[in-house]
Amino acid sequence: xxxxxxxxxxSSIWMVIFWVGGIGVPLGNLFSIAFHxxxxxxxxxxxxxxxLTMTAGQAILSTLIxxxxxxxxxxxxxxxxxxxPKSRVPMLLALPFGVPTxxxxxAWVAWLGRSGVLASWGIHFDWVYSLKAVVFAHAFLNVPWxxxxxxxxxxxxxxxxxxxxxxxxxxYFSELRFVVWPQVRWxxxxxxxxxxxxxxxxxxxxxILGGGPPVQTLETELYGRLRYxxxxxxxxxxxxxxxxxxxxxxxxxxxxxxxxxxxxxxxTISQKVRPQKEVKKRYRIGLVLIALGFTAPYGIxxxxxxxxxxxxxxxxxxxxxxxxxxxxxxxxxxxxxxFSAVMAVLFLRVGSNCFPAVSTFQAGxxxxxxxxxxxxxxxxxLAFFLSYGQWVDPFEGSFIAMVLLQTVLFFPVxxxxxxxxxxxxxxxxxxxxxxxxxxxxxxxWWIEWPRWRGPLVGAFAGVAGASLGEIxxxxxxxxxxxxxxxxxxxxxxxxxxxxxxxxxxGLLFLLSMSLIFISFEVGNFSWERSIGxx
Amino acid sequence: MRGFFFFLGxxxxxxxxxxxxxxxxxxxxxxxxxxxxxxxxxxxTPEGLGPVLFSQFEKQxxxxxxxxxxxxxxxxxxxxxxxxxxxxxxxxxxxxxxxHLWERVKPWTESWGDWTPRxxxxxxxxxxxxxxxxxxxxxxxxxxxxxxxxxxxxxxEPSSLLDLLQxxxxxxxxxxxxxxSSVGLSFLVYTQAVLGGSVWNFWKNFRNQxxxxxxxxxxxxxxxxxxxxxxxxxYLSSQAYHEEMNSLGSVQSRYQAIIWKEGNPLQIEGAxxxxxxxxxxxxxxxxxxxxxFLISKEVQSLIPRKxxxxxxxxxxxxxxxxxxxxxxxxxxxxxxxPVEIKESLAxxxxxxxQ
Numbered sequence: 057x058x059x060x061x062x063x064x065x066x067s068s069i070w071m072v073i074f075w076v077g078g079i080g081v082p083l084g085n086l087f088s089i090a091f092h093x094x095x096x097x098x099x100x101x102x103x104x105x106x107x108l109t110m111t112a113g114q115a116i117l118s119t120l121i122x123x124x125x126x127x128x129x130x131x132x133x134x135x136x137x138x139x140x141p142k143s144r145v146p147m148l149l150a151l152p153f154g155v156p157t158x159x160x161x162x163a164w165v166a167w168l169g170r171s172g173v174l175a176s177w178g179i180h181f182d183w184v185y186s187l188k189a190v191v192f193a194h195a196f197l198n199v200p201w202x203x204x205x206x207x208x209x210x211x212x213x214x215x216x217x218x219x220x221x222x223x224x225x226x227x228y229f230s231e232l233r234f235v236v237w238p239q240v241r242w243x244x245x246x247x248x249x250x251x252x253x254x255x256x257x258x259x260x261x262x263x264i265l266g267g268g269p270p271v272q273t274l275e276t277e278l279y280g281r282l283r284y285x286x287x288x289x290x291x292x293x294x295x296x297x298x299x300x301x302x303x304x305x306x307x308x309x310x311x312x313x314x315x316x317x318x319x320x321x322x323x324t325i326s327q328k329v330r331p332q333k334e335v336k337k338r339y340r341i342g343l344v345l346i347a348l349g350f351t352a353p354y355g356i357x358x359x360x361x362x363x364x365x366x367x368x369x370x371x372x373x374x375x376x377x378x379x380x381x382x383x384x385x386x387x388x389x390x391x392x393x394x395f396s397a398v399m400a401v402l403f404l405r406v407g408s409n410c411f412p413a414v415s416t417f418q419a420g421x422x423x424x425x426x427x428x429x430x431x432x433x434x435x436x437x438l439a440f441f442l443s444y445g446q447w448v449d450p451f452e453g454s455f456i457a458m459v460l461l462q463t464v465l466f467f468p469v470x471x472x473x474x475x476x477x478x479x480x481x482x483x484x485x486x487x488x489x490x491x492x493x494x495x496x497x498x499x500x501w502w503i504e505w506p507r508w509r510g511p512l513v514g515a516f517a518g519v520a521g522a523s524l525g526e527i528x529x530x531x532x533x534x535x536x537x538x539x540x541x542x543x544x545x546x547x548x549x550x551x552x553x554x555x556x557x558x559x560x561x562g563l564l565f566l567l568s569m570s571l572i573f574i575s576f577e578v579g580n581f582s583w584e585r586s587i588g589x590x
Numbered sequence: 591m592r593g594f595f596f597f598l599g600x601x602x603x604x605x606x607x608x609x610x611x612x613x614x615x616x617x618x619x620x621x622x623x624x625x626x627x628x629x630x631x632x633x634x635t636p637e638g639l640g641p642v643l644f645s646q647f648e649k650q651x652x653x654x655x656x657x658x659x660x661x662x663x664x665x666x667x668x669x670x671x672x673x674x675x676x677x678x679x680x681x682x683x684x685x686x687x688x689x690h691l692w693e694r695v696k697p698w699t700e701s702w703g704d705w706t707p708r709x710x711x712x713x714x715x716x717x718x719x720x721x722x723x724x725x726x727x728x729x730x731x732x733x734x735x736x737x738x739x740x741x742x743x744x745x746x747e748p749s750s751l752l753d754l755l756q757x758x759x760x761x762x763x764x765x766x767x768x769x770x771s772s773v774g775l776s777f778l779v780y781t782q783a784v785l786g787g788s789v790w791n792f793w794k795n796f797r798n799q800x801x802x803x804x805x806x807x808x809x810x811x812x813x814x815x816x817x818x819x820x821x822x823x824x825y826l827s828s829q830a831y832h833e834e835m836n837s838l839g840s841v842q843s844r845y846q847a848i849i850w851k852e853g854n855p856l857q858i859e860g861a862x863x864x865x866x867x868x869x870x871x872x873x874x875x876x877x878x879x880x881x882x883f884l885i886s887k888e889v890q891s892l893i894p895r896k897x898x899x900x901x902x903x904x905x906x907x908x909x910x911x912x913x914x915x916x917x918x919x920x921x922x923x924x925x926x927x928p929v930e931i932k933e934s935l936a937x938x939x940x941x942x943x944q
Binding site for chain 2 (some may be wrong): 089102103106107169170171182233242263266267268269270279280282287289438441442445447536547549553554
């Protein structure tokens with residue numbers, strides 16, 4: 057059964073609009089202005105090269121630590137929860153990705169700072185404003201991410217294969233090497249690549265926990281070059297270029313090896329999990345506590361100030377409108393991003409039906425579709441502002457520009473969630489249904505929709521969660537009338553309303569947590585393919 | 591259940607439909623004359639000068655003031671440059687540039703011609719700038735110290751710039767990044783003025799002394815108040831703030847300013863007319879009236895308690911907390927050229943970042 061070509065035409069048109077209008081024109085415009093402003097001196101700026109080294113170094117270190125911790129934790133949890141399909145452990149592991157990084161940074165200062173909780177207990181860490189703090193915060197945030205990917209893949213390793221290996225005399229490590237590893241490695245590699253992207257483009261954590269130069273990333277340097285004094289578009293464009301290179305490199309590497317391995321060993325989302333067995337309640341609670349331990353420290357931002365926002369009428373009136381605006385922004389960004397990702401996966405799928413020979417081209421497209429995850433939100437915000445800002449009244453701001461900008465930035469999140477779903481399309485069942493007289497739409501609804509529903513909700517929740525904490529891009533199109541919650545935090549900090557700002561951070565934390573919880577419950581989504589949620 | 595989700599979806603659509611069409615109205619469609627002002631966010635705090643200043647001016651002149659805020663002075667400058675890049679200039683007046691930014695803002699400013707603001711002669715000689723920028727407040731930079739913290743850890747307060755390099759201050763100082771904060775930049779320029787040729791040696795050692803380098807003053811001061819470190823680069827008038835805000839009403843607050851043997855640097859903030867939008871005589875007159883209003887007695891007397899800075903007029907009676915501030919041995923009024931600042935920052939980058 058072939059997907060009608062009309063879908064190819066429609067998805068192609070959408071993809072052209074998306075890539076040309078959303079990325080090509082703004083970035084082209086920015087790079088052309090940057091080139092005219094100062095040329096391209098990629099290797100002359102020695103300061104930039106040392107920041108590049110620091111960025112790559114801390115990203116690699118953070119990724120390695122996260123990978124080591126996440127891999128073994130994921131294997132352990134996967135082994136345990138494979139007996140319990142209804143386990144909440146995957147959801148709990150997914151929770152940290154909804155926490156805005158501003159909240160993460162504030163929480164670690166509250167814990168590890170000299171006036172922090174640990175210091176008040178007599179435990180003194182004097183490395184809160186240093187590279188150690190940045191790497192620690194990155195690793196703590198990303199260990200559950202990698203653990204989640206490994207855990208979900210491990211969960212689906214068929215028991216029969218493991219039993220056969222044991223029967224043939226395989227020990228734990230042989231079993232791991234020959235049975236488990238081939239089935240978890242791609243999920244593990246993708247999660248590592250995502251972590252690498254995240255650590256490379258990290259901003260708030262580096263700015264707040266790094267203690268300033270020499271602990272810097274290209275993203276913090278970009279911030280300095282774009283937002284202050286000597287507006288250095290050329291330098292910013294070079295930073296963006298290097299950043300893109302570092303983030304895309306692991307993805308290109310994965311695709312290269314993936315193609316060489318014929319994509320055969322990757323588990324699909326449709327594989328069945330084993331029937332439920334009785335798991336001891338105490339044991340189950342223990343696992344939940346381990347998973348929850350990666351989110352619990354951020355709860356420190358939930359102080360009485362959060363309640364005060366609702367009780368104090370003045371604060372409530374100041375927060376209510378940004379609160380609803382943030383929700384609406386998250387909702388629309390989620391919808392547009394998911395829609396664009398559906399168009400993209402459809403485009404790839406129908407394209408592969410029509411042009412089966414051009415697999416290299418398809419692999420290239422998959423790398424291209426990961427591109428926005430390496431783009432700095434500041435760079436994209438500025439590029440949009442320079443290209444489309446002239447039609448926007450600065451006093452009114454532009455909601456639609458914010459939505460479109462976030463749609464572009466978070467497109468890879470949805471794309472990576474939905475991409476495996478279309479690969480597992482149940483063609484034979486669909487063909488059978490159509491031959492038995494069902495319409496195409498009906499066949500899709502009964503056979504495919506149950507597989508799509510969860511990932512669609514999950515992708516939506518991932519984008520919406522990321523949108524709730526995003527500040528770099530929206531700041532270009534905000535106005536006095538159009539301020540989302542993260543901007544209120546930043547503005548209140550500038551107005552020395554630190555405690556109240558922390559209250560909003562707590563509110564953002566609660567919102568993101570609720571979103572992930574609801575999406576998990578409503579969509580019954582297995583988070584295994586949600587690589588890219590950050 | 592489906593009905594419920596349908597209801598939720600309808601409410602969501604209803605609420606957001608108007609938002610999508612927001613933001614595309616033409617600027618300045620109102621018939622009331624408008625004055626558009628770019629300023630730093632700190633001016634617009636609820637207790638700050640901005641809300642009073644603009645509402646009073648609207649009442650007096652019968653115009654509408656629209657204010658766009660952008661972080662600090664350096665961010666305002668970046669905004670002007672972005673406006674120039676996309677060839678769309680929005681503001682009549684820029685409020686909040688200091689002497690370090692003034693030279694860089696010049697290409698975007700409109701000259702005063704032969705106009706001189708009323709009461710211009712009332713501005714203290716030590717804080718006047720060249721014609722084209724109207725000073726409206728000034729401050730003296732100083733390290734603020736947390737005495738309670740010093741006593742607790744038995745630390746002796748520094749009295750000279752080189753004292754900061756002592757081992758006891760290692761990771762005990764909060765500073766602002768000179769690339770992103772004019773407060774931080776003032777310290778860099780000040781060290782160059784005081785130390786001359788040995789300045790980069792100082793910075794080579796000083797980079798181990800700060801606990802963190804924040805992008806702006808508010809970040810550093812927040813950490814100072816959270817007792818993360820006992821020293822922060824701030825303003826002399828911060829002491830007056832703490833004295834007035836001290837809820838216990840004790841005469842001496844735990845937070846005090848330090849006077850250096852070498853002297854303390856000065857910051858002068860001013861307002862300018864911007865090029866490109868002053869099209870009619872009405873907008874020119876309105877801009878002039880606003881600048882005159884800024885140095886009126888009415889506004890100047892608000893500056894100490896609304897901005898925690900010093901007024902530029904000589905005839906303003908200062909609050910007691912300001913009168914009690916320690917007097918610096920020497921005040922440095924430094925006016926570096928953009929090229930010099932660029933070179934200093936590049937050298938600073940080489941010493942500190944690499």
